[in-house]
Amino acid sequence: MIKLEHVVKAYGEQEVLKDISFEIAKGELVVLIGPSGCGKSTLLRLINRMIELSGGRILIKDRDTRTLDPVSLRLGIGYVIQSIGLFSHMTIFENVEVVPSLLQQNKKLRRERARELLDMMGLEPAQYGQRYPKELSGGQQQRVGIARAIAADPEIMLMDEPFSAVDPITREQLQDHFLGLKTQIDKTIVFVTHDVDEAVKLGDRICILNQGLVQQIDSPKALLHKPANDFVASFLGEDRELKRLSRIPVTDVMRSGAHPEARTIEKHKSAKDALNRLLAGENSLNVIDDQNSIIGTVNLQDLQG
Amino acid sequence: MRRQGLLLLAAWLGSFWLFAQQSGWKHALSYVASKNQTPIFERNTLWELVWQHLNLCLFSMLLVMIIGLPLALFVTRSYGKPFLGLVSNTVNIGQIFPPTAVLFLFLPIFGFGPTAAIIALFIYGLLPTVRGGLLGLSTIPEDQSNAALGCGMNAWQILWRLEFPQALPSILAGLRTSLILIIATATVAPLVGTGGLGVPIIAGLSTNNVALVLEGALPVALIAVLADMTVRWLEQVLVRWA
Amino acid sequence: MMTKRFDPVLLLGAGLGLVASLFPLLLFKANRLVLGDFIGFPDLPVPHAYLMLLAFLALLASAFLPKFRLPIASSLVVISWLLLNWTISLTTRQLLADAPAIARVSFAPGFWLALFALYVACFALSQRWRWAFLLLPVAVLLGSWLGHYELLGPAVEFRSVASEFLPQTLRHLALSLVSLVLAALIGLPLGILAFRQRQFENIILGGAGLLQTLPSIALFGLLLPPLAYLGRSFQLSQVLIILAILILFIGLRWVSSLRFLGNLAVSGTLILALPLFGLWLVSLLSGESATLKSWLNLNSSLADIGLRGIGAAPVLIALTLYALLPIVVNTHLGLRNIPPGTLDAATGMGMNARQRFWRAEFPLALPFMMEGLRTALVLTFGITTVAALVGAGGLGFFILRGVENAAPDLVLLGALPIVLLALVLDSFMRGLSWLLTPKGLRS
Numbered sequence: 002m003i004k005l006e007h008v009v010k011a012y013g014e015q016e017v018l019k020d021i022s023f024e025i026a027k028g029e030l031v032v033l034i035g036p037s038g039c040g041k042s043t044l045l046r047l048i049n050r051m052i053e054l055s056g057g058r059i060l061i062k063d064r065d066t067r068t069l070d071p072v073s074l075r076l077g078i079g080y081v082i083q084s085i086g087l088f089s090h091m092t093i094f095e096n097v098e099v100v101p102s103l104l105q106q107n108k109k110l111r112r113e114r115a116r117e118l119l120d121m122m123g124l125e126p127a128q129y130g131q132r133y134p135k136e137l138s139g140g141q142q143q144r145v146g147i148a149r150a151i152a153a154d155p156e157i158m159l160m161d162e163p164f165s166a167v168d169p170i171t172r173e174q175l176q177d178h179f180l181g182l183k184t185q186i187d188k189t190i191v192f193v194t195h196d197v198d199e200a201v202k203l204g205d206r207i208c209i210l211n212q213g214l215v216q217q218i219d220s221p222k223a224l225l226h227k228p229a230n231d232f233v234a235s236f237l238g239e240d241r242e243l244k245r246l247s248r249i250p251v252t253d254v255m256r257s258g259a260h261p262e263a264r265t266i267e268k269h270k271s272a273k274d275a276l277n278r279l280l281a282g283e284n285s286l287n288v289i290d291d292q293n294s295i296i297g298t299v300n301l302q303d304l305q306g
Numbered sequence: 307m308r309r310q311g312l313l314l315l316a317a318w319l320g321s322f323w324l325f326a327q328q329s330g331w332k333h334a335l336s337y338v339a340s341k342n343q344t345p346i347f348e349r350n351t352l353w354e355l356v357w358q359h360l361n362l363c364l365f366s367m368l369l370v371m372i373i374g375l376p377l378a379l380f381v382t383r384s385y386g387k388p389f390l391g392l393v394s395n396t397v398n399i400g401q402i403f404p405p406t407a408v409l410f411l412f413l414p415i416f417g418f419g420p421t422a423a424i425i426a427l428f429i430y431g432l433l434p435t436v437r438g439g440l441l442g443l444s445t446i447p448e449d450q451s452n453a454a455l456g457c458g459m460n461a462w463q464i465l466w467r468l469e470f471p472q473a474l475p476s477i478l479a480g481l482r483t484s485l486i487l488i489i490a491t492a493t494v495a496p497l498v499g500t501g502g503l504g505v506p507i508i509a510g511l512s513t514n515n516v517a518l519v520l521e522g523a524l525p526v527a528l529i530a531v532l533a534d535m536t537v538r539w540l541e542q543v544l545v546r547w548a
Numbered sequence: 549m550m551t552k553r554f555d556p557v558l559l560l561g562a563g564l565g566l567v568a569s570l571f572p573l574l575l576f577k578a579n580r581l582v583l584g585d586f587i588g589f590p591d592l593p594v595p596h597a598y599l600m601l602l603a604f605l606a607l608l609a610s611a612f613l614p615k616f617r618l619p620i621a622s623s624l625v626v627i628s629w630l631l632l633n634w635t636i637s638l639t640t641r642q643l644l645a646d647a648p649a650i651a652r653v654s655f656a657p658g659f660w661l662a663l664f665a666l667y668v669a670c671f672a673l674s675q676r677w678r679w680a681f682l683l684l685p686v687a688v689l690l691g692s693w694l695g696h697y698e699l700l701g702p703a704v705e706f707r708s709v710a711s712e713f714l715p716q717t718l719r720h721l722a723l724s725l726v727s728l729v730l731a732a733l734i735g736l737p738l739g740i741l742a743f744r745q746r747q748f749e750n751i752i753l754g755g756a757g758l759l760q761t762l763p764s765i766a767l768f769g770l771l772l773p774p775l776a777y778l779g780r781s782f783q784l785s786q787v788l789i790i791l792a793i794l795i796l797f798i799g800l801r802w803v804s805s806l807r808f809l810g811n812l813a814v815s816g817t818l819i820l821a822l823p824l825f826g827l828w829l830v831s832l833l834s835g836e837s838a839t840l841k842s843w844l845n846l847n848s849s850l851a852d853i854g855l856r857g858i859g860a861a862p863v864l865i866a867l868t869l870y871a872l873l874p875i876v877v878n879t880h881l882g883l884r885n886i887p888p889g890t891l892d893a894a895t896g897m898g899m900n901a902r903q904r905f906w907r908a909e910f911p912l913a914l915p916f917m918m919e920g921l922r923t924a925l926v927l928t929f930g931i932t933t934v935a936a937l938v939g940a941g942g943l944g945f946f947i948l949r950g951v952e953n954a955a956p957d958l959v960l961l962g963a964l965p966i967v968l969l970a971l972v973l974d975s976f977m978r979g980l981s982w983l984l985t986p987k988g989l990r991s
């Protein structure tokens with residue numbers, strides 16, 4: 002869907018991106034991660050041509066973006082900017098309807114769609130729709146920002162640290178919400194963050210950037226298990242095995258059978274959750290499904306494999 | 307806000323009704339006039355003076371808007387950028403010039419008559435409007451202009467959907483200052499050869515006739531205050547989001 | 549930094565200069581009653597006019613120079629101005645050679661446009677060289693030194709009013725400065741009050757804003773009847789007695805149950821004493837010995853000491869009222885902009901309210917207060933222009949006389965110094981406020 006070939010971006014003398022090549026498949030969510038100032042936002046803005054390439058090329062659906070009209074290119078790409086950027090003179094409804102109105106969609110339909118989206122983002126449309134951005138909390142504004150980017154149903158979404166302006170608890174809620182949403186909407190997403198946990202939780206693949214180069218691009222599990230170099234290893238942190246467990250469902254590590262007297266854990270929890278409880282003193286845990294019937298059991302030895 | 311609007315409308319209508327009561331004014335002013343003086347300006351009715359004044363002000367104001375806003379727009383576009391410094395500098399220096407002095411600076415150039423007055427009022431009125439426009443158009447929050455670009459707006463859409471509404475509060479504040487300045491300076495304009503409410507004031511001051519002075523001063527004060535309140539009301543109605 | 553292909557602003561300046569030199573530069577009037585003839589390019593002396601045109605053309609071309617643009621253009625600015633002056637003084641001499649004594653030669657639109665054109669050009673150059681803005685004054689001074697300005701209308705008019713010029717200028721300054729002092733005495737405390745007492749905030753700020761919308765001569769007019777009445781009906785002795793009683797009542801401020809009455813007495817004293825003080829100061833500054841003498845005679849009416857419907861009194865009161873808004877608003881703003889943490893820290897250090905005000909709040913708000921005073925001074929200085937209409941004098945006096953005698957040159961003699969002095973006062977106040985800004989806050 003998106004293909005980067007030897008992408009270079011320089012500001013004057015300073016080469017921010019030196020040689021970036023990778024490909025993103027349709028429906029995939031790739032997380033860009035790296036230290037602050039490594040060029041993550043720059044890479045996103047190159048994709049929708051908010052800024053121009055210094056070298057290399059970017060293909061979207063096999064067409065060189067430089068041959069496309071930048072305005073219509075951007076109309077087809079949802080973009081959530083790092084600083085939210087809601088239009089302060091428009092109501093929440095008007096903000097969500099911006100792109101549909103640029104595409105001159107029917108007024109009734111787009112209001113309908115805006116309601117649907119706000120609802121989906123967990124904001125009561127009747128309550129918030131007619132408010133102005135300053136009357137919303139930071140977290141609520143970020144949700145509106147996401148709704149605005151999805152409104153015209155673009156195939157591609159660029160999301161620049163969309164959950165950065167909120168406290169850890171709200172952030173977790175938003176992430177869970179987003180994971181649920183991702184299964185409903187089939188979109189190709191480039192997602193920027195500098196939070197490793199968030200990357201591991203959300204990404205199909207993670208791309209680690211540093212010093213203008215891709216250090217490693219791989220699935221979260223593979224990345225955490227086999228960091229390509231010292232930078233990646235230290236960036237992911239000493240606890241990367243723990244992080245890896247958070248992406249493994251507990252059903253992947255359980256044995257068949259059941260342990261008498263053991264407490265239970267729901268099947269959609271991660272191996273990390275199980276480890277937490279085992280370390281807290283349980284000998285083993287029985288995994289249960291939605292009907293509360295036991296489908297397997299897990300103990301500390303199982304997690305070491 | 308609706309009620310305020312209706313009240314303002316009523317105040318305007320009421321004032322105009324009041325200005326039309328020529329004999330009423332004459333009667334009322336005769337209490338302050340001394341015996342051998344005329345209590346009211348005789349060459350024009352008050353109604354005519356009000357219209358002369360408003361004509362002068364509104365015509366200059368129209369020129370201010372037609373020239374000032376596009377000028378502010380031009381120098382904040384990428385192709386007008388080289389002139390931004392010149393215009394903002396000139397506007398800032400120009401605001402130190404006293405308005406009445408400017409009125410008379412144009413007298414030697416254009417001679418006595420309404421042309422000089424209108425040009426002077428227009429040029430001085432231009433300053434606050436251009437300043438407001440520049441301020442508004444050059445302080446669009448960067449995150450919002452990024453978002454607009456990222457949404458896929460073209461330059462025209464960015465102007466109409468983002469920059470203009472965002473700049474509106476400053477633009478309106480600038481227009482209000484211009485309007486008040488023009489109304490006030492137009493009161494002195496009869497010295498340059500125009501009509502308007504300044505005529506009886508100046509005549510009254512030079513003949514020591516309090517009645518004539520009041521005949522001009524009261525209406526012009528009323529008009530200035532109402533104009534100020536009207537634009538302020540407009541600011542509230544149009545800028546609900548701030 | 550690379551030189552751009554061409555400098556559009558310099559181009560604009562040079563272009564305006566070209567247009568200006570084709571416009572009429574001078575206006576010749578055989579006497580005050582005729583309309584006069586415009587003297588433009590075809591009537592100008594031959595080699596000089598062409599040289600002037602050539603200089604502006606060269607300036608135009610210099611906007612495209614890849615190298616040495618700055619020194620060449622700068623010299624061309626000065627040269628073209630000098631050539632313009634040369635042309636003008638030659639033409640003036642020719643015109644006046646066989647004309648009657650009352651004939652006048654004055655500046656016409658082309659001259660003013662040329663001045664503006666050079667301002668634009670200097671601005672363009674000052675983007676690359678900070679001192680380029682001095683080129684204009686240097687050129688103008690050089691020009692007036694070399695040229696024969698003494699033959700031109702404004703100079704002739706100046707000679708006829710020369711003896712009055714300085715006194716009227718001082719009078720103008722006195723009126724605006726004294727009202728600034730009065731406005732500061734009232735406005736600074738009002739601004740502090742608006743900040744401290746929430747319930748007064750809207751009344752004070754709104755009231756000051758409303759006053760500002762009133763046209764100045766309308767305000768003069770509205771003040772005329774009451775002031776005339778007061779001046780006619782009261783004697784200095786009566787006012788002094790009232791003042792003395794009020795001052796006695798101020799003591800009530802310390803009786804806690806009558807505090808309000810005491811405060812009322814303070815306001816009354818100020819309302820009465822401040823205008824009188826202002827009037828006294830103005831007559832002192834403009835050296836009116838007769839008025840000053842009346843102060844010593846308790847039987848003189850208030851009109852004798854200057855409180856009349858016309859003259860300095862309405863001007864002082866109106867100017868003070870106008871100057872209130874910028875002072876009050878900026879004082880309020882300055883106090884509100886102080887980070888709350890700073891004040892908490894001051895209290896935490898053990899300062900009492902008075903110390904906290906003088907050591908923390910006041911110095912931090914001072915730059916804003918100075919900004920308010922600067923705006924107020926520029927405002928009052930400008931409005932004093934119309935003071936002549938109510939017989940209070942000032943530079944507006946020449947404007948008014950020029951208007952009455954249909955002598956635009958005389959009008960210019962009033963208007964131009966007002967503008968120049970306003971610019972000077974503005975820079976002076978800016979400098980002063982820079983000096984008074986705490987070092988850490990200077991930008």
Ligand SMILES: Nc1ncnc2c1ncn2[C@@H]1O[C@H](COP(=O)(O)OP(=O)(O)OP(=O)(O)O)[C@@H](O)[C@H]1O
Nearest residue numbers: 012017035036037038039040041042043044083195
């Ligand atoms: N317009 C610009 N001009 C010059 N340098 C720029 C510009 N925009 C970005 N840079 C530089 O490019 C580098 C990358 O910036 P970018 O915004 O892409 O970083 P980032 O990875 O998104 O950082 P963060 O995590 O803090 O958002 C930074 O060093 C920045 O200073």
Ligand SMILES: [Mg+2]
Nearest residue numbers: 041042043083
């Ligand atoms: Mg970034």
